[in-house]
Amino acid sequence: MIDILIQAIFWLFVVLTVGSAIVVVFSKRIIYSAFALLFTLIGVAGLYVFLAADFLAASQMLIYVGGILTLIIFGVFLTAKIYGMTIPDQAHQRYLALLPVAGFAAVLIHVLFSADWNLLQSTAEPTTENLGKLLLTTYLVPFEVASVLLLAALIGAMRISRPREEDDDR
Amino acid sequence: MNFGPIFLFLIAAGGVVFVALFLNRMLAPRKPNPEKLSTYECGEEAVGSPWIRFNTRFYVIALIFLVFDVEVLFLFPWAVNLKSLGMFAWIEMAVFIIILSVGLAYVWAKRDLEWIKPDSDEIQAALRQSSQTITDK
Numbered sequence: 523m524i525d526i527l528i529q530a531i532f533w534l535f536v537v538l539t540v541g542s543a544i545v546v547v548f549s550k551r552i553i554y555s556a557f558a559l560l561f562t563l564i565g566v567a568g569l570y571v572f573l574a575a576d577f578l579a580a581s582q583m584l585i586y587v588g589g590i591l592t593l594i595i596f597g598v599f600l601t602a603k604i605y606g607m608t609i610p611d612q613a614h615q616r617y618l619a620l621l622p623v624a625g626f627a628a629v630l631i632h633v634l635f636s637a638d639w640n641l642l643q644s645t646a647e648p649t650t651e652n653l654g655k656l657l658l659t660t661y662l663v664p665f666e667v668a669s670v671l672l673l674a675a676l677i678g679a680m681r682i683s684r685p686r687e688e689d690d691d692r
Numbered sequence: 693m694n695f696g697p698i699f700l701f702l703i704a705a706g707g708v709v710f711v712a713l714f715l716n717r718m719l720a721p722r723k724p725n726p727e728k729l730s731t732y733e734c735g736e737e738a739v740g741s742p743w744i745r746f747n748t749r750f751y752v753i754a755l756i757f758l759v760f761d762v763e764v765l766f767l768f769p770w771a772v773n774l775k776s777l778g779m780f781a782w783i784e785m786a787v788f789i790i791i792l793s794v795g796l797a798y799v800w801a802k803r804d805l806e807w808i809k810p811d812s813d814e815i816q817a818a819l820r821q822s823s824q825t826i827t828d829k
Contacts, residue, residue, distance in 0.1 A: 531699050531703075571695050571698075576695070577768070577769065580765070580768060581765050584761060584764065584765050585758075585761060585762060585765060588761060589754075589757065589758040589761040589762075590758070592754050592757070592758075593751070593754050593755070593758065596746065596750050596751045596754050597751065599746040599750070600746050600748055600750070600751055650768055650769050650772055651769070651772045651773060653769045654768070654769025654770055654771075654772055654773040655769075655773050655776075655777070657766075657769055657770070658769075658770065658773060658777055658780075658781045658784055659777075662784060665766070665784070665788065666784070666787060666788060666791070668766070668788075669763075669787075669788045669789075669791040669792050670791060672759050672762055672763065672792060672795070673791055673792060673794055673795045675759060676755075676756065676759040676792075676795040676798070676799070677795060677798055679755045679759075680752070680755075680756075680798070680799055680802065680804050683751070683752050683755065683804075684804075
């Protein structure tokens with residue numbers, strides 16, 4: 523009974539991810555694409571849970587759903603003359619696009635068949651605690667360097683986002 | 693790893709929303725008129741189109757938020773280990789947060805957190821343009 527329930531939830535997330543991804547690609551209004559991307563990212567977080575990657579699922583929710591998507595939606599809101607804007611639907615360079623798509627598909631299919639998926643079932647325990655232990659002992663330096671990287675990213679982003687005429691005095 | 697309660701919570705939350713809306717639809721009488729169907733804007737009459745450009749400060753604030761969002765993410769693996777690693781872990785996280793606080797101090801001192809009032813001419817132009825679009829339809 524519980525197995526069937528887990529299977530049902532898994533397929534729910536699959537449908538959510540793939541279905542909303544299709545909306546992202548085929549929607550004529552860019553704002554609908556942006557909001558559909560919200561459900562794609564939530565679906566992917568659900569799939570991470572099924573892959574026993576609990577910390578990755580939490581970071582997906584926190585960073586992508588909570589942060590990056592907010593930026594994308596603001597990006598849409600800030601676009602001038604967004605009213606009545608539709609995405610041109612004719613495709614360009616169809617055959618050239620086939621090349622990278624086929625290459626990427628080959629990589630994905632290779633991973634699909636070469637990965638040992640059964641391994642995940644046996645080692646399904648919380649990853650966050652072990653990750654934290656490693657981060658605070660063995661990988662302490664990278665952990666502290668990460669804060670410097672974030673600081674650099676913040677200052678760099680602020681510097682770029684300022685109006686240009688104020689460049690001289692700052 | 694036990695994600696069962698979280699999934700149950702998700703299902704229950706979705707179910708409550710669905711049942712509430714469905715019951716409402718079943719029970720409530722529907723007699724629409726133009727007044728009822730108009731957009732509710734805190735009792736104000738809605739003018740123009742909602743598709744106006746937002747203040748660009750939203751984007752800057754969101755960028756700052758994103759950096760501290762990543763900081764919060766690092767707090768999770770730290771918090772579950774705080775008891776076993778003790779003072780050492782506490783100091784490590786203090787250093788981490790102090791380094792990032794420099795960023796907060798920087799954006800504060802450089803007045804990046806201050807809200808720039810939108811140019812009133814720009815708003816008037818946007819309103820004119822959007823009402824133009826409505827009458828054009």
